[in-house]
Amino acid sequence: MAKKSIEDILMESLDHPLTASEQLQLDQALAEDKTLRKQLDQFTKVREAMRRKRETSFGPFFGHRVVHKIQNLRMEIDHQIIFFFKKYQLAALGILVALIAINAIFAEDLTVQSIFGVEQTNSSSTTNETDSISFDFYKDLNEQL
Amino acid sequence: MNEARKDRPPLFYMDQVPDQDLVALSRTGDMVAFKEFVMRHEAKVAGVIYSILGQGAEAEDVGQDVFVKFYESLDKFKGESAPATYLIRIAINQSLNEVKKRKRKNTLFTSIEQGKNVKMMDEEDMHNVIQFELNKLDADFQSVVTLRLIEGYSTQETADILDIPLGTVLSRLSRAQKKLREVLIKYL
Numbered sequence: 659m660a661k662k663s664i665e666d667i668l669m670e671s672l673d674h675p676l677t678a679s680e681q682l683q684l685d686q687a688l689a690e691d692k693t694l695r696k697q698l699d700q701f702t703k704v705r706e707a708m709r710r711k712r713e714t715s716f717g718p719f720f721g722h723r724v725v726h727k728i729q730n731l732r733m734e735i736d737h738q739i740i741f742f743f744k745k746y747q748l749a750a751l752g753i754l755v756a757l758i759a760i761n762a763i764f765a766e767d768l769t770v771q772s773i774f775g776v777e778q779t780n781s782s783s784t785t786n787e788t789d790s791i792s793f794d795f796y797k798d799l800n801e802q803l
Numbered sequence: 804m805n806e807a808r809k810d811r812p813p814l815f816y817m818d819q820v821p822d823q824d825l826v827a828l829s830r831t832g833d834m835v836a837f838k839e840f841v842m843r844h845e846a847k848v849a850g851v852i853y854s855i856l857g858q859g860a861e862a863e864d865v866g867q868d869v870f871v872k873f874y875e876s877l878d879k880f881k882g883e884s885a886p887a888t889y890l891i892r893i894a895i896n897q898s899l900n901e902v903k904k905r906k907r908k909n910t911l912f913t914s915i916e917q918g919k920n921v922k923m924m925d926e927e928d929m930h931n932v933i934q935f936e937l938n939k940l941d942a943d944f945q946s947v948v949t950l951r952l953i954e955g956y957s958t959q960e961t962a963d964i965l966d967i968p969l970g971t972v973l974s975r976l977s978r979a980q981k982k983l984r985e986v987l988i989k990y991l
């Protein structure tokens with residue numbers, strides 16, 4: 659490892675504990691070197707100036723404002739989702755109306771069933787059909803016998 | 804959300820709930836717990852942001868963004884570091900992003916740079932000069948100086964917050980202080 663310069667040791671002493679030998683080396687250098695003492699003094703002054711106490715609050719009700727912002731963002735996202743799907747909902751509604759209109763135009767009569775395309779079932783005719791099938795079946799059977 | 808409210812400690816006890824528990828409650832959507840977390844760490848976040856951006860409405864907006872971003876990343880936060888450490892990291896990054904966006908020039912600085920008013924500078928001017936010179940440093944140096952020299956975090960805490968080795972913190976501090984001494988010493 660490269661040997662540290664006395665300036666590096668000086669800088670490190672400002673932020674980190676030195677080893678015993680480094681501390682001794684620094685003390686000796688400071689005792690002998692006026693420029694180094696001046697440097698240390700300047701660094702100390704700069705650091706003191708920077709450490710000045712500043713305002714450490716964002717003002718009253720900051721917590722409340724943050725929570726409000728988060729809730730607003732949530733609502734905004736919900737609105738975006740609704741808006742995103744709204745166009746699809748409108749398109750689907752449009753298609754539905756068009757289909758009903760087509761049914762209405764081509765329907766033979768204007769009943770609700772025909773407009774909505776519901777198959778008309780007649781219970782009495784169904785019963786007759788079933789009866790006729792049964793009759794035919796027994797007629798065929800008799801002929802075979 | 805109802806479950807979170809049921810499990811939440813009484814309101815008068817909230818200031819004694821550890822950060823980790825507040826984060827866990829916040830993750831379930833408990834906004835009372837999150838509000839307590841915001842109030843508890845507002846000062847630290849404000850200190851970092853004001854150190855880099857100075858005071859003003861923009862700084863407060865960044866402050867709000869920091870907490871919103873923290874809230875949004877709660878699901879990703881696995882607890883490898885303390886919540887406060889993670890929060891300060893976000894504050895540093897958001898502030899440095901804002902500095903990049905701004906790139907503003909203040910007329911006061913121009914006159915000071917020209918050597919005028921140096922003797923007439925009050926504490927507020929000095930603060931502005933420091934902030935201006937700080938903003939001229941690279942982001943890596945700026946974050947280290949802000950945390951260690953302005954906010955008074957230890958070198959190890961600074962390393963933890965920025966997620967860099969201690970040696971890197973020390974070397975960046977050394978280089979940044981040399982630069983700052985060159986430009987600031989005439990005002991001291």
